[in-house]
Amino acid sequence: MTTLVRNNVSVLGDAMNRPMIFGHGYGTSQQMWRLVAPQFIDDHRVVLFDHVGSGNSDLSAYDRGKYDSLHGYADDLLEIMRELDLHDAVFVGHSVSAMIGMLAAQQEPERFGALVLVGASPRYTNDGDYVGGFEPADVEALLDTIDSNFLGFAHTMASVFMGNPDRPELTAELIDSFARTDVTVAQHFGRVTFLSDVRHHLSQVSTPCLILQSADDVVAPVVVGEYLEQQIPGSELAVLDIAGHYAHLSNPQELERQIRRYLS
Amino acid sequence: MSDADDLFHRAPCGLLSTTPDGTVTAVNDTFLHWTGYERDTVVDSYFMDRLTPGSKLFYETRFMPMLQTHGHVKEMALELVRADGSKLPIFVNSTVDDADGNRHIRTAVFDATTRHDYERHLLEARRTAEASVARVRILEQAATGFSLASTEAELSQALVQAAQQATDAAQVGVMLVQDATHLEVVAGKHPLGDRMPLSDRSPETEAARLGTSVTCGSPAEITEQFPESAAALRSARVEALIVVPIIQDGSASGVLYCAFGRPRNLDERIPNLLTALTSQAAPVLHRIRLQRQIEHNALHDSLTGLPNRTMLRRTLERSIVASQRHTRSLAVVFLDLDGFKAINDTLGHSAGDSTLRQVSARLAAAARRDEVVGRLGGDEFLLVCDEVDPNSVQQLAGRLRDTIEQPLDDIPSTLPLSASIGICVFQPSAANVEVTADLLIQLADTAMYESKRLGKARTTVVSA
Numbered sequence: 007m008t009t010l011v012r013n014n015v016s017v018l019g020d021a022m023n024r025p026m027i028f029g030h031g032y033g034t035s036q037q038m039w040r041l042v043a044p045q046f047i048d049d050h051r052v053v054l055f056d057h058v059g060s061g062n063s064d065l066s067a068y069d070r071g072k073y074d075s076l077h078g079y080a081d082d083l084l085e086i087m088r089e090l091d092l093h094d095a096v097f098v099g100h101s102v103s104a105m106i107g108m109l110a111a112q113q114e115p116e117r118f119g120a121l122v123l124v125g126a127s128p129r130y131t132n133d134g135d136y137v138g139g140f141e142p143a144d145v146e147a148l149l150d151t152i153d154s155n156f157l158g159f160a161h162t163m164a165s166v167f168m169g170n171p172d173r174p175e176l177t178a179e180l181i182d183s184f185a186r187t188d189v190t191v192a193q194h195f196g197r198v199t200f201l202s203d204v205r206h207h208l209s210q211v212s213t214p215c216l217i218l219q220s221a222d223d224v225v226a227p228v229v230v231g232e233y234l235e236q237q238i239p240g241s242e243l244a245v246l247d248i249a250g251h252y253a254h255l256s257n258p259q260e261l262e263r264q265i266r267r268y269l270s
Numbered sequence: 271m272s273d274a275d276d277l278f279h280r281a282p283c284g285l286l287s288t289t290p291d292g293t294v295t296a297v298n299d300t301f302l303h304w305t306g307y308e309r310d311t312v313v314d315s316y317f318m319d320r321l322t323p324g325s326k327l328f329y330e331t332r333f334m335p336m337l338q339t340h341g342h343v344k345e346m347a348l349e350l351v352r353a354d355g356s357k358l359p360i361f362v363n364s365t366v367d368d369a370d371g372n373r374h375i376r377t378a379v380f381d382a383t384t385r386h387d388y389e390r391h392l393l394e395a396r397r398t399a400e401a402s403v404a405r406v407r408i409l410e411q412a413a414t415g416f417s418l419a420s421t422e423a424e425l426s427q428a429l430v431q432a433a434q435q436a437t438d439a440a441q442v443g444v445m446l447v448q449d450a451t452h453l454e455v456v457a458g459k460h461p462l463g464d465r466m467p468l469s470d471r472s473p474e475t476e477a478a479r480l481g482t483s484v485t486c487g488s489p490a491e492i493t494e495q496f497p498e499s500a501a502a503l504r505s506a507r508v509e510a511l512i513v514v515p516i517i518q519d520g521s522a523s524g525v526l527y528c529a530f531g532r533p534r535n536l537d538e539r540i541p542n543l544l545t546a547l548t549s550q551a552a553p554v555l556h557r558i559r560l561q562r563q564i565e566h567n568a569l570h571d572s573l574t575g576l577p578n579r580t581m582l583r584r585t586l587e588r589s590i591v592a593s594q595r596h597t598r599s600l601a602v603v604f605l606d607l608d609g610f611k612a613i614n615d616t617l618g619h620s621a622g623d624s625t626l627r628q629v630s631a632r633l634a635a636a637a638r639r640d641e642v643v644g645r646l647g648g649d650e651f652l653l654v655c656d657e658v659d660p661n662s663v664q665q666l667a668g669r670l671r672d673t674i675e676q677p678l679d680d681i682p683s684t685l686p687l688s689a690s691i692g693i694c695v696f697q698p699s700a701a702n703v704e705v706t707a708d709l710l711i712q713l714a715d716t717a718m719y720e721s722k723r724l725g726k727a728r729t730t731v732v733s734a
Contacts, residue, residue: 033331037339070438075531077507078440101331140323147324147349152332154347154393192332194438200327202532206489206504224318224326249291249316251330255338256291 009085013055014062017090019047024119025092027053029083031101031125031251032199033192035061038100041258046265050096055086057103059191068191076102076202080109087117094119096269100254101125101225102199108238109204111213121215122265125251126234127226129203136205139227145200149193208237215241216268218253218261225251242268284360284379292316292334292375301379306353317377322349322357333364337375341366347382347389359386405543408436412547416554422446425558426457429526429551436543439528440507444516445474446524446555453478453525461506461529462499472499477513478522483541484513488533503529510534514544518552526551573623574630576651577644585642586654586707593656594698601663603653604692604714605633605670608726610649613685625678625687632673652711660695660733667691667729675727688727692717696734710734 009015016036026046028039036043036054043052056063057079072078083106087095097118099107104126111118130138131145215238219231228245235243244264248257278285284301288294297312305312305320312320318329325348336343342365350358361380366373415428426444434442443458445466453474455464460474468475473484473496486492489509493500503511510530515522526548528540569581577585586602593600607629614622626649633651637643642654655666674689681687694714696705717730724730 031331034335038335071434071440071442074438074440075507075509077531140327144323144327147322148327148331150393151324151328151347151349153397154389155328155332196331198532203509222316225330249293250334252334252338 009082009089012058012064012067013082013086014064015053015055015086015090018043018052018054019050021051023049023051025053025090025095026050027055027083027087027092027095027097029097029099029103029107030056030060031103032195033060034100037061038252039098039254042098042254042261045258045262051092053086053090053092053095055083057106057195058082059195065191070194073194074198076106076109076198076204079103079106080113083107083110084114084117087114093117096120096122096265098122098124098265099126101127101251105202105204108211108215109207112207112210115212118213120269121211121213122218122268123215123234124218124253124261125220125223125226126217127230128205128208128234128237130200130225133203136233137227137229139224139230140200142201145197148200149196152189152192152196205237208234209239211238211241216264217241217243218246218264219243220246220248220250220253222249223251283381286312286317286377286379288317288375288377290366290373290375292318295374304352304358304379304381305350311353320350322351325349333362337364337366347386350379359383361385401539408432408543409546409550411435412550416551419554420558420561422555422558423456425551425554426524429547430458432547433526433528433544436547437512437528437530437540440531441529442527444524444526445478446516447478447522456524460527461508462502472496473511473513474525474527477515477525477527481515481517481520481522483515483545484511485536485541486511487536507531510536512536512541512544514541514548516548516552516555518556523552523555571645574627574645576630576634577642579644579646582642582644582646582652582654583707583711585644586710589654589656590696590705590707590710593696594703597698598656599658599660599695599697601653601655601658601660601666602694602696602710602714603655603663603667603670604694604711604718605651605653606690606718606722607649607674608688608690608722609686613681613687616685617681621681624680628678629674629687632676633670636669636673652714658695660697663693663695663731664729667693667731671727671729690718690721690726691729692719692721693729693731694734695731702734705734 028043030036030038035056039054043054046052059068059073093116095118097107104123105128107121111121127138130140131142132138217231217234219226219228221228231243235241246253246260248260250256253261279299281298281300284304285298286294286301287296294313294315294317297309302309318326321329333343333346344363346362348360348362350360352358359382361382362377364375364377367376412428412432415431416425419425419428429444430442441459441461443460444456445453446456448454451468453466453468466472466475468478477484486495487510489504492503508529509532511528513525513527516524516526526544569578571578589600610625613625630645633643637653640656644652646652671689671691674687677683678687692714694710694717696710713732713734717732720730721728
């Protein structure tokens with residue numbers, strides 16, 4: 007199993023152009039970049055991937071020990087970049103991927119020219135004076151909700167698979183097992199995402215860094231963006247007049263404009 | 271008011287329309303009635319604002335991506351916060367509606383209070399059942415792995431696998447106490463190296479010394495409890511850890527450690543399970559060590575620690591096969607001490623034992639790495655030398671005799687020691703394929719007697 011298959015890597019655009027690699031957030035896949043990534047193909051070598059356990063990645067590669075912290079995901083990102091021999095790349099990471107990219111950039115700074123952190127948070131739960139926006143009990147409630155929605159997910163996935171003539175092998179039983187695995191991974195990745203704390207890494211970031219925070223994002227509030235700007239040396243915060251946690255879906259043009267402005 | 275309006279407002283479920291980003295554009299009376307909000311509060315605000323924090327996280331990270339990808343979601347369980355702060359469990363169906371050229375999200379909300387309580391109990395029961403099944407499975411698999419283990423390394427590897435399954439730790443390993451002074455990694459990997467003196471202060475040595483588990487759930491706890499290891503552990507990406515001793519006869523014979531890459535809640539479940547695993551492993555480790563001791567005793571001489579007759583014969587049998595396969599010579603050196611009886615009779619058995627031990631140490635030191643030296647019994651020793659040059663066996667014998675003739679500790683020079691040696695050189699050929707270890711030893715023994723007969727302190731060489 008090569009890295010590129012494991013992480014379902016897609017590479018678009020001219021190999022001579024500056025690389026731009028997109029990392030997706032918790033609960034999603036590279037599909038979430040479908041309105042933004044194509045805008046950069048003309049002048050960048052665009053790389054998209056799915057984290058192991060998400061999207062169309064190879065689920066058999068999901069090693070619970072490796073992926074029990076964000077470091078396992080950061081190691082994968084570096085493997086992809088080594089495999090494609092990427093240097094001076096622009097890494098655009100949404101949500102948990104923003105911090106994964108930050109950890110990777112610290113390990114091998116020469117591969118990264120710029121970090122664009124979209125809706126990022128170094129710690130989702132409150133801690134003393136630090137405001138993350140959630141309490142550990144809220145994260146447990148999320149995991150409960152994932153558990154109680156197992157049937158709903160199985161149902162939604164079933165309606166997708168069932169009508170798919172390319173996949174006649176998919177029986178209800180298989181769909182159930184897919185959904186079950188999905189729930190197990192979703193809970194583990196949820197725990198790792200929302201209970202991680204990478205604040206102590208922020209001061210060691212040497213890559214130029216643009217922090218994009220939506221004006222009213224429940225998952226990553228503006229106050230967290232301000233914290234990131236204070237902690238990451240030389241970083242720049244831009245608060246987007248965009249609703250919600252998915253700036254790349256709700257206003258892809260604004261996101262593209264901000265990235266281009268920062269890079270120019 | 272039209273019948274359709276009536277249906278909308280008085281439907282037996284809450285109904286909402288929102289923009290793609292979740293801003294409410296229309297809401298029915300049923301929803302307002304259930305939740306106690308004014309219409310003005312709900313319209314133009316986010317639907318998500320009405321959810322509990324846990325449901326908000328779910329809505330943003332699971333519900334919305336699913337809706338975006340598939341165009342609809344069905345029967346999703348969420349929780350609303352009513353105007354008075356109380357919670358209302360709901361089921362939600364949502365559909366993306368592009369019919370009029372603009373994108374709307376149409377949502378129906380069902381009161382799920384009764385089912386919620388019921389399913390809550392089911393869920394808890396299922397979780398408890400799954401947790402105990404997982405625990406039993408881990409312990410059973412471990413028991414199988416342990417029973418198949420015949421070496422310390424195999425046992426440790428089985429323990430590492432079981433602990434890995436039980437904890438999802440990034441790094442798991444087993445360290446055993448060696449020479450009563452060190453902890454050494456026998457299976458798995460350790461973030462800080464393979465060997466540490468027990469006198470160092472670290473989570474592992476602490477657990478081994480005190481015989482109790484050491485637990486640090488966060489970097490802050492590591493720094494507080496082990497300031498001297500904190501920096502190294504942090505750069506090795508260790509943010510939480512647990513070390514459980516393997517207790518045997520009241521003291522730790524080793525430790526099982528698990529290191530985590532993020533803060534972890536190491537409550538009762540994980541320590542209990544790991545302790546159950548190490549308690550299972552401890553008697554197996556004891557059994558493996560006893561077996562190793564028994565095997566060692568069966569093949570070694572208890573006075574000198576050298577290989578005994580049984581082991582020498584086994585070694586020689588293997589050497590004969592190898593020498594025949596590669597057509598090369600081997601030599602069997604039979605050595606009997608001259609003057610030993612006088613030492614024993616004059617100074618007593620303990621002086622005799624001391625002499626045998628000193629001679630053994632000297633012979634072992636004089637032997638090359640590929641030569642095996644052992645004690646046949648009494649004052650008789652045997653060397654098996656593979657790949658020997660038949661012309662140089664006299665030199666070898668000279669070296670052995672010389673080392674024995676050196677003065678001995680605590681033995682007066684009036685009681686000198688020397689060696690009578692008989693060497694049998696075996697050169698494989700078609701004529702001697704039937705040769706046995708016993709035959710070669712017997713020939714070397716006879717040659718040794720020839721040396722004795724000729725006046726002792728000399729070497730006789732024969733061929734086989």
